[in-house]
Amino acid sequence: MAAISSLFSQTLLHHPTKTLTLHSKPSIQPLKPFHFLNSVTFKAIKPKRPIAVSAVTAEAPVATSDVAARRLYVGNIPRTLDSAELARIVEEHGAVEKAEVMYDKYSGRSRRFAFVTMKTVEDANAAIEKLNGTEIGGREIKVNITEKPLLTLDMSLLQAEESQFIDSPHKVYVGNLARTVTTDTLTQFFSEKGGKVLSAKVSRVPGTSKSSGFGFVSFSSEEDVEAAISSCNNAFLDGQRIRVNKA
Secondary structure (H helix, E strand, C coil), X not given: CHHHHHHHHHHXXXXXXXXXXXXXXXXXCCCCCCCCCCCCCCCXXXXXXXXXXXXXXXXXXXXXXXXXXXXXXXXXXCCCCCHHHHHHHHCCCCCEEEEEEEECCCCCCEEEXXXXXXXXXXXXXXXXXXXXXXXXXXXXXXXXXXXXXXXXXXXXXXXXXXXXCCCCCCEEEEECCCCCXXXXXXXXXXXXXXXXXXXXXXXXXXXCCCEEEEEEEEECCHHHHHHHHHHHXXXXXXXXXXXXXXX
């Protein structure tokens, strides 16, 4: 052991440029206790540049009464008149917001009336003054403010009548009906002519109890359809000559 110590000492002496330095382990200082601040004061920081925010502007709701005062009923129009052509005609007398010709969902034919919503009440009044009683396609049209909505009770009755109609591929279209003709009148009239009526209905102006001037009668067979057309077309019902053809 003494020989190793001596050899180690000699090695150090022969290499004076090399120094062996021993480092002691650093002492670990105990953590100082953490002190909470008695009070904290927050200061709002203003941004250097303004922040852009997208603004959403909600349009003011349009009063129902205002829309009703601008909505026109245009009746007795030709079957060939579509919504675009009607809008062009009415636009000559005021700004048009919307024009819509009504079509029957069963036959796809024009119901010969339409609704036109004008931009302002003044436009609506001007259109009535200039167009009511004039002719389009050889037919004298009727233009006025749409009727008042039905009461809830009346509307439910009409919806029930509509839902009770039994559709069939064997069906006739009945046109030029008097305003007094009801669904019951139509059913009785065709039943008395010998046909086996499956169901019948009078079409109404949407939102009102007013007759559109036409209706439908469905049958159980094609023979009944042919018999109804043969016996009822050009017949009188409530003082008016009706038109009957296949729907």
